[in-house]
Amino acid sequence: MRGRLSADFVPYVALAALAGLLIGSFLNVCIYRIPRDLSVVTPRSFCPECGRAIAWYDNIPLFSFLLLRGRCRACGQSIPLSYPLVELSTSVLFAFVAYEYGWTPAALKWFLFEAILVALFWIDLEERILPNELTLGGIAVGLIFAFFIAVPSAAGELLLPDAKPAFKSLLSAAVASVVLVAPIWVLGKAYSWIRKRDALGGGDVKLLLLLSVFLGLERGLFATLVGALGGTFIGGGYMLATRRDPATYQLPFGTFLCAGASLAPLLTRWIP
Numbered sequence: 001m002r003g004r005l006s007a008d009f010v011p012y013v014a015l016a017a018l019a020g021l022l023i024g025s026f027l028n029v030c031i032y033r034i035p036r037d038l039s040v041v042t043p044r045s046f047c048p049e050c051g052r053a054i055a056w057y058d059n060i061p062l063f064s065f066l067l068l069r070g071r072c073r074a075c076g077q078s079i080p081l082s083y084p085l086v087e088l089s090t091s092v093l094f095a096f097v098a099y100e101y102g103w104t105p106a107a108l109k110w111f112l113f114e115a116i117l118v119a120l121f122w123i124d125l126e127e128r129i130l131p132n133e134l135t136l137g138g139i140a141v142g143l144i145f146a147f148f149i150a151v152p153s154a155a156g157e158l159l160l161p162d163a164k165p166a167f168k169s170l171l172s173a174a175v176a177s178v179v180l181v182a183p184i185w186v187l188g189k190a191y192s193w194i195r196k197r198d199a200l201g202g203g204d205v206k207l208l209l210l211l212s213v214f215l216g217l218e219r220g221l222f223a224t225l226v227g228a229l230g231g232t233f234i235g236g237g238y239m240l241a242t243r244r245d246p247a248t249y250q251l252p253f254g255t256f257l258c259a260g261a262s263l264a265p266l267l268t269r270w271i272p
């Protein structure tokens with residue numbers, strides 16, 4: 001079923017947007033707590049400045065930020081703009097997934113994928129790390145999904161047209177992993193051998209594997225291309241504008257990769 005804005009479809013997209021706001025609110029907790037090795041379940045949300053627990057009416061996604069004008073009710077400390085941006089972007093991505101995939105199991109897979117990407121985007125941007133909980137955890141979940149929902153790639157079909165669907169799907173994920181990860185890994189090794197410093201962290205390799213098992217080869221290539229272009233022009237432009245030293249400044253490559261990957265499942269009309 002391909003999404004169309006028919007009368008009965010609008011409530012579903014609206015529901016997905018609302019779910020995106022709530023999941024986005026939870027992702028804010030993950031983005032703050034996972035790099036600090038804190039539980040994402042307990043305790044309930046608190047202000048990192050004054051430690052005061054945040055009441056439910058001050059914790060409504062997007063609206064509380066607007067009502068409080070971006071400040072903690074207790075101490076007045078400003079709430080980072082990333083909080084509403086996380087909620088808003090998750091909501092928009094969820095709405096697009098619902099629009100493209102309708103009421104299907106595939107939509108569930110892409111909701112989860114987008115949520116992982118939003119968290120990784122911000123954690124890499126703020127902390128320059130890509131936590132294993134999200135990369136390795138995501139790879140495991142992606143492989144389970146690959147059994148039931150075909151990885152969107154022609155690779156498996158081309159290589160083994162007579163195999164069972166689940167096998168073709170896993171083969172597509174494997175082909176994507178090798179093609180996407182191998183050149184980056186070799187380049188990274190060569191670079192660190194020549195320059196005597198790490199070019200790519202292990203986190204980037206795990207992120208590429210995560211993209212491979214969810215997206216397959218064609219969309220995985222699209223994601224890395226968008227990520228590389230974004231890193232070069234936006235990241236490079238930022239470094240020039242702020243006069244960062246390329247020898248010491250670490251570009252959040254994972255952030256750009258996540259941005260490219262978040263678009264990849266939504267372009268169903270353009271990527272066959």
Ligand SMILES: [Zn+2]
Pocket residue numbers: 047048049050051052072073074075076077
């Ligand atoms: Zn406070």
